[in-house]
Amino acid sequence: MDMEISTKEALIMHVDLNSCFAIIEQQANPLIRNKPVVIAAYDTPRGMIIASSYEAKALGLSLGLSVADARKVYPGVVVMMPDPEKYFDANRRFSKLLNKYTNKVVAKSVDEFAVDFEGSPAIRAGMTMEEIGMKIKEDVKRELGSYVTINVGIAPNRFLAKLAAGLNKPDGMNRIDYTNLREVLAKLTLIDLPGINYRYQARLNLNGIYTPLQFLDADLDKLKKQVFGSIVGYYWYLRLRGYPIDQIDFSRKTIGQQYALGNKTKDIDELSRLIMKLSEKVGRRLRRANLTAGGIYLTVGFEGYRFFAHRQKVKERIYATQQIHREAMKMLNSIDIVSRVTNISVTVYDLKDLRYKQLNLFIPSEADLYSIANASDEVNDRYGEFTITPARMANMQDVILKRVAFGKIE
Amino acid sequence: MRQKIDQEASVVMYYSARKKVALPHLISWQNTEYQVGEIGYHHKIREGRTLYHIYELIDVGSNLWFRIKLNTDNLHWTVEAISDGHGD
Helix, strand or coil: CCCCCCCCCCCEEEEEECCHHHHHHHHHCHHHCCCCEEEECCCCCCCEEEEECHHHHHCCCCCCCEHHHHHHHCCCCEEECCCHHHHHHHHHHHHHHHHCCCCCEEEEECCEEEEECCCCHHHHCCCCHHHHHHHHHHHHHHHCCCCCCEEEEEECCHHHHHHHHCCCCCCCEEECCCCCHHHHHHCCCHHHCCCCCHHHHHHHHHCCCCCHHHHHHCCHHHHHHHHCCCCHHHHHHHHHCCCCCCCCCCCCCEEEEEEEEEEEECCHHHHHHHHHHHHHHHHHHHHHCCEEEEEEEEEEEEHHHCEEEEEEEEEEEECCHHHHHHHHHHHHCCCCCCCCEEEEEEEEEEEEEHHHCCCCCCCHHHHHHHHHHHHHHHHHHHHCCCCCCCHHHCCCCCCCCCCCCCCCCC | CEEEEEEECEEEEEEECCCCEEEEEEEEECCEEEEEEEEEEEEEEEECCEEEEEEEEEECCCCCEEEEEEECCCCEEEEEEEECCCCC
């Protein structure tokens, strides 16, 4: 089967904030504009860079580099710790201004949105997508600040729109559709394609595909049966041709919290306390969203780059912090902790609306657990986070600062 | 270099009925007055039930950046941090 490139009108827009965290900080502090600025998880020498301004990126000061190494490259680099409340505020403002154009807006992460303009008032009024893109750029400057710029990509599907948004950073606007798809792909490498990492690149190379154009021209059967060995090959076949294979998804799939340990440890009690705090943060977000979870995923990173990850479905749906902690600890206790732990994450998945949870009132402990969880959330809402905490979390107020998730957001 | 301060300061705030916006206008801190120049960012946070307004701004001479916070319960202002815009 050979499918032509889609000639569907390009009504999907991908917008992302250029170097989001850094540009928001440069907007907030005019004295650090046009300077190399890095945001690091910790502003100590071993802290890792999590975001960089364009000026810092140009010097090679990018994600994953340590603060100490960044200062060796450029001693005058401005190093800051993240300010999540400010970034969430910027995200809310960005989302609000996009929602003025259409309600088909999906936040892909804290700094990226996919917007479907099909049937929107702006399109019905005769505006072109480029005109809408320029208007959004003006709105961003007015609502977030004159220094803030965005990249805009326009295409018939989300994949090509995201690719288009990345073509001319910063402050770019590009369109990819059937009229220029081949021309655009000819100038790119496989790694430039969103969703193609080095592992996928290697797999494509093994099958004689070295360029995006070769990827586009590859036979469907080859992609399905040889390269990807599954329906994923079919999805790529469609995606590259501009078909809307990636549905706009309004539902949240997971809620997770991650922590990089400043003081690495093997002590199981200390790890239990850290997991309790992560469980409390995940639990609060779960309850705030009125959801229950059907599974839990724990990852633990060790010194020497060892890594443990395990997911577990649970018999009774999870709602309370103690339930999350109990399941996470079962998984942690199943492994040998031979070296110090460097990072932990706790994630719950298989999320469903709480309305569908049938509380078994004949098991008093289950009803109690839910009531206690709700009551402690109410106190923490009124008097501040962690006013009431599980006993295991005593003296942990400053551990696990509020962080910004890099993945899909609520 | 950025410095954490956390000291109360006197602030003159001006509300414009025409622009429908209230903004800090003058900061008096450690016996020096700083006229507010560009306000870089303004956002709100909650700690428990208390709402705070956070303003990040520079003075008119572009010498110093301030992060100041207004507690809407008691209407007190605090200088949270300052910076000269240079690296450490």
